[in-house]
Amino acid sequence: MLIYEGKNVLAPMVRIGTLPMRLLALDYGADIVYCEELIDWKLLRSVRKENVVLGTIDYIDKTDGTVVFRTTSREKDKVVFQLGTCSAERAVKVAQMLEKDVAAIDVNMGCPKKFSVDGGMGAALLSKPEKAFEILSSLVKAVNVPVTCKIRVLPSLDETVELCKILESSGIMAIAVHGRTKEERQQHANRNDVIQAVAKNLKIPVIANGGSKEIESYEDIAKFRENTGCSCIMLARAAEWNCSIFRAEGKLPLDEVIKSYLKYAVDFDNAPANTKYCIQNMLRELQETPRGKKFLEAQTLEQMCSLWDMGEYCRQKQQEYRKLGLLTRRDVVP
Template sequence: MVLVSVSCFYVVDITALAPMVRVGTLPMRLLALDYGADVVYCEELIDIKMAQCQRVVNEVLQTVDFVAPDDRVMFRTCAKEKARVVFQMGTADPDRALTVARLVEKDVAAIDVNMGCPKEYSTKGGMGAALLSDPEKIEAILRKLVTGVSVPVTCKIRILPSMEETVRLVQRIEKTGIAALAVHGRFKEERPRHPVHCDYIKAVAQAVSIPVIANGGSLDLVKANADIEEFRKATGASSVMLGRAAMWNASVFSSQGPIPVERVMEEYLRYAIRYDNHAFNTKYCLCQMLRDKVESPLGKQVQAAQTNVEISEAFGLQDFYLQTQEQLQVRRDSLYSSSQPDQPVMDGDVTMMAIKFERREYPPQITPKMFLLEWSRKEKLEQPLYKTVQRSQDRAFQSTVTVAEKKYRSSLWEKSKKFAEQAAAIVCLRVLGIPEGRIGEEDSGLVCKRKREWKTNGFTEEEGRKKRHIAGIQQENESSEFAAAANGSHHKPNGPAAQL
């Protein structure tokens, strides 16, 4: 395999994962690198949305996230791919393109402008393949980027109706100073069922001196790793970019031969779990890999799954899922224990403390919410009112409770709505100096004695506590995943957002 650095586009004979909407997220990119891809492109990301994002270091996932105002993670990357990931944007505006490029340039190997997507969501804004009819705008965008960022700038085009037009366009593009050019060998109106025009790509490669990356050969010409070199020779290109062939089975990048798709899917799923990929995005990518096996027993189970827990069960990875969640929680707790105050602080009109709800610290059927409710009744106050929000990039929850017209909240985010409400109740109880029902706490009389029985179903106190702890992890993880699915969050997917 070719050694690839930040200047990867000055190296010939590379293989690249093509930019693919909904497919080119972090798990797929890392999987492609594992199997031998030299360069990986992210999915096309629109400049208008990206320009609103904040760059946030996610210390829990060990990623860099670009977070939109609605808390969706638009782009997530990590150190493993930094020198080999290309950020592809959809843009029709030079100034906005530069704003986005400067936002991400420290975390990627190169910036690419999409000039080949024929889909309406891209072309309707003058982006994608719509740019092919406006060479002046193409030049303005590329020159602005080339002179404005510190990483290589590239673009990806489709071919024009005639070979002469195509050659004239790429020669104009070359003069902007870009580092490389990817060419999808189909016309704007053509689709994958149409044959790729290798002769056009070859004409482009002969007409310019910069590296040319050939694209569009999946299925017809590239069915296995050995076909990649044949496609490169047929097009006269410096390198090859694969889309659908890699989407179906990323081991096409491996010179060791193909790997059964079920194993590839499992490796993909491990990355999706490790980097908290949104369940709907994970499910979509797995279904693309299944192809004609989508109606198989495994395919039906994947299609029916609504959460990462259920997807993990389909592949027998539920233990890996639970272990990963526990590891992430340990990392969260460690980060917060060293950075959050133990004493109450005011955030506007809200009293806050760094408190997490630990179910094992309370007897069965006893919760802080229960104690707060009973105390409010005793004091003839209105019932505590909880308002809970969910952060979409990590699907964590934070709750604020209002009691006697005062608000209380934990500064820490919880893995479920229930836990977030319990944490808010604890803050309120501790600030007011009210018992909360923890094991070993003196009986306050707020909750009837019957609910304080510690021995149930023949278990000792310690045995019962362990069983409740294990069951609690599973139940709350499933609860969190279900809530996220119901909300339809993006593959999301931190300033405030990074702190899970």
Template sequence: MKMKIDVNDLFHDAKSNDTYVKVCAPMVRYSKVQFRTLVKNYGVDLCFTPMILADSFCQNEKARTNEFITTVNDSPLVVQFAANNVDDFLDATKLIYSYADGVDLNCGCPQRWAMKDGYGCALLSQPELIHSLLRTVRNNFPSNFSVSVKIRILHELKKTITMCQQLEKCGIDFMTVHGRTPVQKSGDMINVDSLREVCETVRIPVIANGGIKTLDDADQLHKTVKCSGVMAASAILSNPALFSGSNKTPFSCIRLWMDMKDKSEDRITFQCYHHHLVFMLEKILTKKQKQEFNNLGTFENVDIFLKRYVLNSYDYNISHNINCDIDDYVTCHFDDKITTKHSSKCRGCSKSVCYCICDKYDQNATTGNYFSSFVINNDGIEYMDSNIFDE
């Protein structure tokens, strides 16, 4: 078991110092352990995992292997699950309890596939279910293991306030409130007034989310709505040093990303390494250089490009004074009783006894391809699609 960090202490310490907790958002396929380690070197206090489907995590070994990797120093860490029933959410939380500092229920994802399957924003219309999910998990774990929820505001302020007050009564430790409604786009303005009303009404810490591009944006949002924390998503991908005050990705950050890859090349996919750099180099490369970089296909060619066009004047002997210890991975042991119970369920309807036509799910389950096929067929996310962010 990893040493626990009480997430509540982060909010208490921040309040004592008249500041706020700086948070890296849960982002599909991008909030992996390597990136979490990177941003914690540049002012981030708290990281979330990507949103993980609780049912797939319980049922499928490949899902657990792909979606949850951690290290000894990967803390404080909150694991975010998408769940639409208590059994999945509770058992998924039990599986990761020894390796994380808290669990979060996603009630803010607006993607069509999530809404269709009763995840994310779909839960906002089922307050009784949300209450049951959160209350059950809260009652089954000690107080130093945080339980939280991430939501979006509703069209009506009164309903938003009522919802947040009801969530607080579930016994959760904090909530993240995205300042847009489920139907708004990522470029739309956030509703600052609603965020401020929520922060003034509830007594638990509130992390405000949406529209953060720079540290000044985060400072201003904290000052305006009096939130306990500020969460960044797309902007921190483009600039992992955002919370340290940098306006674009510093060379030291790029160099650290390369070092982390060298230390754990067997643990990081080329896609992950390359995609993150595409974001990081957005404000650094010319249009022609971007086209060339986007078409590179090997670790070696990426590093050659970086040394030639980006780090050609960088002093590699500079002492970073930052943590590059990404090789101390934790071997996660998941309870066989839980995983066996869920693996016997139908892949289509998630029931132990199947009453539907689920041949394609059963076939994928036996071959271990279900989780990958689910993402490919249902995610609807293209390369560099901004919809990967619940922002």
């Protein structure tokens, strides 16, 4: 059972938090890793399959054959499945389908994107505490793994504490708090003082989030812990840019991180489009360098790998997988 104390957590990030990034974060020292937010109906139209070649459990979309969620035994006790939902009934169905494959279920209550909010999901739940409570308490009753949620702060401290107490009373095991309101963007200061006050007012652990702008080294993680008074901290962008931020020994050069990422992408047959997106988000301004420009032209995993001297590794592994009959998807970035 997951214990939310003194943990360093990889935050949920759409498209970034697929299997290669989660395994890399664990290698570097993350204790808990969230998958990207996945919407309930996407899971409900998927089927669970054991992938014997890769040693993974795959949830495959029945309509188009794409992998919705891929996980492996190595992360079973550490992976948190983040659900986007506005329905207790659908949430319960998905959670029951997944609970034997994941360590915990989290509900996204912070996403401010139009798609989420218009659908009554994400940050829309912040202004519907009864609905949020219904979803969480139904989940708590329905599954044997811990249930948590991730929120943004409300405009005032009192409202935030009041909301958190309602959510806490649903029986959740922990709550992640991003110290920005749903109207605020990443450039706004994170309200560490509000997170600290929330943590003081709750009995369950609070996972502090939103500090990446000030986190450039492992030592900065300790400062964030101190500034928020939370023993659990959750990192999104700092890990997206260089996942080795979780290493107590210090960050590794980006090239080394990219190579390790690519190895997992090849080993777990990660979709080329997703692999490319994640590496682009690591390269950032380095996309302007000659190698960065070549990378932007790459369409296959092998082309991407060859830029880091791993073309041969990729070719051999893919050949081996083909022989074993692994044919899950297109090999090219669409």
